[in-house]
Amino acid sequence: MARPRLGVFKLASCDGCQLTLLDCEDELLAVAGAVDIANFPEASRRIEPGPYDVALVEGSVTTPHDAERIQQIRAESRLLITIGACATAGGIQALRNLADVDTYVAQVYATPAYISTLATSTAIADHVKVDFELRGCPIDKGQLLELLTALLFGRQPTLPNHSVCLDCKLAGNVCVVVAHGTPCLGPVTHAGCGALCPGYTRGCFGCYGPSRGSNPTAQSDLLARQVPDESTIRRLWQGFTTADPVFAEQASRFTGGDGE
Amino acid sequence: MSRYRLDPHDLDRLLERLQEGGRVLIGPRLRDGAIVLDRIRSTADLPRGLTTVTAPGRQHLLDRADDALFGYEVGPDAAKRWLHPPRVELWRARKDEGGELFFEGTDEPPKYAFIGLRACDLAAIGIQDAVFLRPGITDPTYAARRADVRIVAVQCGASAATCFCASMGTGPRVDRGADLTLTEVLDGEPHFVVEVGSEEGEALIEGLPVKPVASTAPEEAAARAAAHQERQMPGDVRASLLNALESPAWDDVAARCLACGNCTLVCPTCFCTTVEDTTTLAGDAVHARRWDTCFDQGFTDLHGHAVREGVAQRYRQWLTHKLSTWHDQFDTSGCVGCGRCITWCPAGIDLVEEARRIGGSG
Ligand code: SF4
Ligand code: SF4
Ligand code: SF4
Ligand code: SF4
Numbered sequence: 001m002a003r004p005r006l007g008v009f010k011l012a013s014c015d016g017c018q019l020t021l022l023d024c025e026d027e028l029l030a031v032a033g034a035v036d037i038a039n040f041p042e043a044s045r046r047i048e049p050g051p052y053d054v055a056l057v058e059g060s061v062t063t064p065h066d067a068e069r070i071q072q073i074r075a076e077s078r079l080l081i082t083i084g085a086c087a088t089a090g091g092i093q094a095l096r097n098l099a100d101v102d103t104y105v106a107q108v109y110a111t112p113a114y115i116s117t118l119a120t121s122t123a124i125a126d127h128v129k130v131d132f133e134l135r136g137c138p139i140d141k142g143q144l145l146e147l148l149t150a151l152l153f154g155r156q157p158t159l160p161n162h163s164v165c166l167d168c169k170l171a172g173n174v175c176v177v178v179a180h181g182t183p184c185l186g187p188v189t190h191a192g193c194g195a196l197c198p199g200y201t202r203g204c205f206g207c208y209g210p211s212r213g214s215n216p217t218a219q220s221d222l223l224a225r226q227v228p229d230e231s232t233i234r235r236l237w238q239g240f241t242t243a244d245p246v247f248a249e250q251a252s253r254f255t256g257g258d259g260e
Numbered sequence: 261m262s263r264y265r266l267d268p269h270d271l272d273r274l275l276e277r278l279q280e281g282g283r284v285l286i287g288p289r290l291r292d293g294a295i296v297l298d299r300i301r302s303t304a305d306l307p308r309g310l311t312t313v314t315a316p317g318r319q320h321l322l323d324r325a326d327d328a329l330f331g332y333e334v335g336p337d338a339a340k341r342w343l344h345p346p347r348v349e350l351w352r353a354r355k356d357e358g359g360e361l362f363f364e365g366t367d368e369p370p371k372y373a374f375i376g377l378r379a380c381d382l383a384a385i386g387i388q389d390a391v392f393l394r395p396g397i398t399d400p401t402y403a404a405r406r407a408d409v410r411i412v413a414v415q416c417g418a419s420a421a422t423c424f425c426a427s428m429g430t431g432p433r434v435d436r437g438a439d440l441t442l443t444e445v446l447d448g449e450p451h452f453v454v455e456v457g458s459e460e461g462e463a464l465i466e467g468l469p470v471k472p473v474a475s476t477a478p479e480e481a482a483a484r485a486a487a488h489q490e491r492q493m494p495g496d497v498r499a500s501l502l503n504a505l506e507s508p509a510w511d512d513v514a515a516r517c518l519a520c521g522n523c524t525l526v527c528p529t530c531f532c533t534t535v536e537d538t539t540t541l542a543g544d545a546v547h548a549r550r551w552d553t554c555f556d557q558g559f560t561d562l563h564g565h566a567v568r569e570g571v572a573q574r575y576r577q578w579l580t581h582k583l584s585t586w587h588d589q590f591d592t593s594g595c596v597g598c599g600r601c602i603t604w605c606p607a608g609i610d611l612v613e614e615a616r617r618i619g620g621s622g
Contacts, residue, residue, distance in 0.1 A: 030541040149541055158536045162521075162556040165606075169525035170346040170551060174294040174336065177606040178319055187520035187606060201292050213557025215519050215571050222518065222607050 004053035004151065007039035009073050011059030011066045012093055012121060016138035017084035018042050018058050027145055034152055050076030054151060060086040060121045062093060067118070067127060074128040081147065082124045085137035089209050090243035092137070094121040097243055121243065134159070137207035137240040140192050163187055163211040164204050168195035176203050183226050183236060188214040188246075209241035220250045231257025263478075264470035266442075266452040268329070271303050273468050274440075278373040278410055286342055287375040288335070293321060297337035297376070303329065306376075314420035314599070317608025330376060330444050333420035336604050338381055338528030342372050343405045344388060347550040350401070350535075354544045367401060373410040379431030380423075380598035382413055382438055384528030390590045391531050401549070410460060413438035417481035422599030424491035424612055430596040432485035433478070440464055443478040453477045491612045493597065498584045500619030505576070509618040514572035516607055521553030523601035523611070524578060529594050534559070554578055575614075583615060 008018050022043060024031060038048040055077035061067050074080055082088050090097070096104060097120045105112045124130055134143055143159055150157035160166075164186035168175065176182040176198050184203035186195065190211040197204045210216065223233045237251035266274070279285050279301070287300040290307040300306065312332040313320045324331050353363045377385075385406075392402035416432040425431030434441045439461035443453040453475045456462050494500065524530040534552040539545050552559050554577045560568040568574045586594030595611075602610045615621075 027541060034541060145541070146538060149539055152541075153539045153543070155537075155539065158538050160558065162553075162558060163519075165518075165520040165522050166525065166551070166553060166556065169336075169522065172296065172298075172337070172341065172346070174292040174296065175522065175604055175606060178317055178336075178604050179293045181318075184606070187518035187522075213519065213566065213569070213571075215514075215517060218516055218518050218571075218607060221516070 003034065003036045005038040005048075005051075006035045007050065007052035007055045007073075007077065008037075008042065009039070009055060009057045009059075009069075010042075011057070011070065011087070011124075012062040013059030013084065013086040013091065015042065015058070017087075017134075017136075018056070020083075020139050020141050020144055021056070023141055024145060031145070031148060035148070052077045054079045054081065057082050057087050057124055058084050060090045060093060060123060061118070061127055062096075062121045063117050065116070070124060070127050079131045079151070080124075080128065082130050082133045083139050083144070085135065085207055085209065085240040086121075087124045088133045088135050089241035090121045090123045092240050092242070094243035095238065096121055098238070123243065132157075134192075135190050135208040136192055140194065142194070143192050160191055161212040162191050163214055164189045164191050164193070164195050164198070164208070167191045167193070168198050171195050171199060173198045174201070176201055177222075177226075181226060183223055183233075185219065185236065188216045188219045205236060205239045206247065207240040209244045210246040216246055216250050220253055224254075229257050230254040262456050263473050263475055264454040264456075264465065265473040265475070266454050266465075266468070266470050268303075268327075268450055268452065270469050271329070271452065274412070274464065275300070275302055275375065277464050277468065278375065278412065282371065283373040283410065284370045285373045285375065286339075288330070288332075290321075294319065295321070295332055295335040297335070297339070297341060297374075300375075306330075307332065312420060314422050314603050315608070316422060316602045316610050317605055319420075319603050326446050327450070328444055328446055330414045330442070331446075333416070333418065333423065334378055334380065334598055334600060336526045336600060338526070338598070338600070339374055339377060339385055340388065340528050340530075342374075343385070343409070344392070344402050344531060345405075347548060348401055349546060349548045351547050352544045353547070367404070369401070369404045371408055372405060373412070375412040375414075377411055377413050377438070378416050378598075379413070379434045380425045380596045381528060382411070382434060382436065383425075383428075383430035383596040384598065385411075386437060387529040387590070387592055387594065387596065388531065390592060391529075410464065411438045411440075412464075413441045413457075415441055415443040415478045415481045416485040417444070419485045419488035420599055420603065422491065422602040422610075423485075423489055423597065424493055424599060425597035426486045426489045427492040428593065428595060428597035431482075432489075433482035441478065443475075443481050445475075445477050491599070491610075493583075493595070493612055494616055494619060494621035496621055497615050497619055498587055498593070500621055501580050501584045501615065504618050504620065505580070507618055510572040510576050513575050513609060513614050513618070514570065517555075517571050517575050517609055518607050519555045519557070519571045519574060520606060521555035522604050522606060523609075524553040524555060525551060526600040526604040527582075527595075528598060528600065529596065530582075532559070554581070579611065579615060579618070582611075
């Protein structure tokens, strides 16, 4: 692909994923030289109209305006790539899907009437066709560079969908489950972060969503042996990818606990 | 085999000797609440006064009453991490200005020395030798790291609750594969009994302050360790698993197995890899190899379809290859009884128990 035109778009999100692009420090100039950054408000005031060869979309759909915009972005883009847990799974804000959004609005805003919002936060793929997704909260810089490089050279990106455990062992981390009894979603979570959290002796909280072909039911059974309180387990499944059907199904098994 | 006595404060002389000529010394080290194998430089880097409490899916550290340097059982790592590294870049290719393609080997392996390997670790190296150093199909990555290695083993004096090397015939006595073997004696005046296992071992202690000694400490330690072992691999496992290929018993373990692959990754003999081809932004093609696991569904993809779709099929692949078909392929079992796959399975699945249950041995 000769100098593809790149657009970076944001819906409901925190900006962390697009900042990953600016965070590419060493490689940023090479990337900027290889692609034509036509629309990236976070980085430049120069905004050129579509069509775009590649659209990187961050954020989930939470307002009627978002729902319209994503159709427009899709129509203007040859390849649409979702980046981050919000865009690929609805994000942490999808916790609203389990509650009544009007109650939240009334609690948070002085004049609720000004707020126009949807009852749910949904992934981009629920609205338009997505060509590729980068998972994580936030996405991994190395994965983003790998994807962009693969696009430039017209090859398959190397972005495996195995579990975090494999990367954990590649990195030489000590397993927090075995050594410390810490709950960890690594066995069922999609790789990509390089097993970041276990590398800091923390359990994985599943921000990349489910890996391929793993066994979430067995993971829930293991958590139930590790953690007595059902609400703790439920919240573990209801994190950054709470709206993902695989994680949501496991969360629904744990109804006890503090009732929050 | 000649035996010598080495005082603990002279151990550093041996560690220096091992690092002569730029050898990278790998030994036990405390990290994040476990004893891993990593680069060490002196005895100050060794875990001192620690022991391991091990069970299926669990390994915790406790303080010992003494200053033992090797008073714990095996942790998650084996020599595999260095001799068959998790990720290794094999070559790069680039085009010159005239458009001609150039290939460049990029693997530059260091020379290694190991200290603290146990009998099961040496047996595992023997199995990886059988896998990677087959006449005519030698793996250059492994061969380059393996060729000039030095190994100082440690004789186990206790076993972890997950060890079963005695039933695999691989331990606990260190009787092959080491240049030197240390037995740590803690009764009375602490010292090491050093056994010499090779000419290289003889050279390693030449000129060190060691005294010839008549000691049965190595045999006594091994007997103590063997007496601890309760787990036993059934003797008929090779045949019994192959007779149970269609057994519903695989579904039972599949309901508990996370398919996380940790068992294969900590196993000192498992060797499976995948290759990853990428490009740099500058246009170099990079060809790398990394560990993979038969527990990953994608590992079994053939023409876009997973051949071993279910967890039961993947668990069956692991167990039957390790304990049965490995014999057909390499004239040995794939298991040395180190117990790592049991200890470091987050779900605490016990391969010996599964082999017994599925194979129907009593
Ligand atoms: S720490 Fe978590 S991700 Fe790492 S091996 Fe253990 S269970 Fe898997
Ligand atoms: S270890 Fe898990 S929670 Fe942590 S960054 Fe990686 S995927 Fe996200
Ligand atoms: S199968 Fe388990 S016990 Fe046997 S060598 Fe591998 S890790 Fe050790
Ligand atoms: S047996 Fe244990 S370590 Fe192996 S894949 Fe299953 S859960 Fe993971």
